Amino acid sequence: MPNKLLIIEDNSSIAKVQKHIALKLGFEVDLAYSLGEAIALIEENDYFCAVVDYVLPDANDGEAIPFTIGAEIPTIVMTGKLDNQTRDTVLRYPIVDYITKEIRQSYNYLETQLRRLPKNQAVRILIVDDSPATRKHLSNLLQRHKYKVALACDGLEALEQLNIYPDIKVVICDNEMPNMDGITLTAKIRQTYSNEELAVIGISSSKDNQISAKFLKSGANDYISKPFYPEEFYCRLSQNIEMLDAIATIRLQANSDYLTNLPNRRYFFEQTQLNIEKNVQAQHSTILAMIDIDFFKAINDNYGHDAGDEVLKGLADHFRLHFSEHLIARLGGEEFAVYFKQSTSAEASQQLEAFRMSVELNSPSFSSKKIPFTLSIGLADSNETNVDAILKIADQYLYQAKSDGRNRLITA
Template sequence: MLPKLLLIEDNPSISKIQRHVALRIGYQVDIADSLASAIDLIEVNDYFCAVVDYVLPDASNGEAIPLTIGASIPTIVMTGKLDDKTRDTVMQYPVVDYITKESRQAYTYLETQLKRLPRNENVRVLIVDDSRNTRKLIKSYLLRHKYLIAEAVDGVSALEQLEQFDDIKVIITDNEMPNMNGVTLTSKIREKFNSEDKVIIGISGTDDNRVSANFLKNGADDYLRKPFYPEEFYCRVSQNLDMQENIATIRRQANSDYLTGLPNRRYFFEQANSLLKRQKFAHQVAMLDIDHFKAVNDNYGHDAGDIVLKEVSRLFDTMFGKDHLVARLGGEEFAVLFKDENHEDNQALLEQFRETVSQLQIDCAGKTLCVTISIGVTVKDTQSTDEVLKLADLCLYQAKEQGRNRVIVG
């Protein structure tokens, strides 16, 4: 179900822009043009978050803010008033953020915040500090933004939390702690995880600039001095996560086949070489090829060929992608490296895949196409990806020679 957003705004032009922004992201939107209508809507709806105007016809001093906060609705305040008094009034409430309406950039920033909130529900942040009050304060900040929370009182217990929760993406750690300080913790985390896996933000109340340098030199991504400004804190956490996601996107694009979305040849060889060296047993590898694919392109056009590749790839991902290493090596050729020793089960899965492909009815511009696939599979105790693929390819050649649409085990 799409998350539901409450817009409390009396200016129709502004609410129209806000609604457009929210709909484009994927929210359901209700609009209230007064405090009274907002009260009515909140009584009968559950809202994921709210965007609240500071000045309304029946609430000229921000009275809508405690309304949504009191209903446990994460609240973003938008205001045309820029004075310090207004800002201080807004910031006395645990709001997600406040945004001034002075430019078009305000709506770009609003869009960014609305995108982040659903993402944050899947991001766990580990707070590491021996001060209970500091942990409580940081936790209150993070909960406003819908983050999941884990806590630790020192570096030793932080490492235990990392073992317990594999969804921790951000570690916020103080330096001055018993048993293991934050700089040492950062160094130990970086022995196992890089910045693409875990963001580390160091914090400290010291005025010694060497502490920030030590954090950064030992692998921290950022540093904040306590007491920190809440808005700066939010920006640092969000921007580090955005950078982490951007790097992951770039890596995913570099490792994915542009047409099918499956891992590409480069990624397959990198991962296979690592897997063959790490797992000391005879691995099973399959080479797969769509039969008579050239005829599909010749008779129906390359657009039809692309549709066939996408449909077969979708089935690849569904049947193998969650448990084994799959890839489109090029053209109509695919490979599977099985990550376990269940050879009989894997061969049965390949046979099931072959049969399922043969039963596909692929719609190509109103025409129904059916294809088959030939499979060669082998088992070899080797650390060479090239070697095991060549053996599987020989079995694939035999499958083609013996009539196609079959599995040959060698």
């Protein structure tokens, strides 16, 4: 169900632009052209957030802001006023942000904020500060933007929180703390997490000009001096999270097959080789399967390549359904592979055989042209130390499955 957004704006042209932005981002939108209309809507609906005009026909001095805040609706204020008095009035309230209407970039910024807010619900941020008042203040700032929050009073507790919450994406840490200061904590964090996996933002009220450099040289992504304006805090935080998201997207694109979104050949080889090395140390064998669609060329020839792509995507979804706990990949064309984590050869054989039978039964539902197809599978259970060598063994069994009539599993 889409999130609901309330727009309170008396200028119909501006409201139309705001609504267009929100609809493009997937929001369900209600429009109010006055505070009175907004009150009626709020009484009947639950809103994810609101975009509020500062000046309305029945609320000339920002009276709509405390009303939406009082209704516990995260509020973005848009105003045509630029004077310091208006700014100070707006910032007295715990708003998400305020944006001026005068320039086109303002609407790009509004789109950025509305796109970010739903995503923030999946982002956990760790606040590390020995001051309860500072922890509470930062927690309130973060919760306005719908972030999840974890708290620690020093560096030692922060390391414990990182173990408890593996989804922490940003650590905001003060430097002056007992037991372990922020700079030492940053260096400890970097022993486990790269700055592409987790961002660290150092904060300090120290007048020592070297503190920021020490933080950054210890591995921090950013630094803010206390006291700071909430606007600066939010901007720096958003920039760091956007950087992490961009890196994650690049990694996903580099490691994923463009058609099926399964891991690609390169990622499969890298990750499987790492697991093989662990297996060798533990004196365990490696279990790996090669899987091929029977007569796939005939599918493309008879039904067209678009239909063939549908078959591949449908099969990929079926792989995810059956092998979610293992590493699956499309190696290329109609060829797939599965690396079995913590399974015996018998368990892998049983799972593959069930998968083969399920594909034979359900494959017509994978494509709009209801194309039936089957799979041939080769399963290797080997003590070889190289992924290429084990794949060759699985490929030999796959070739035997093809030679023996297809639609079957062959293993040692």
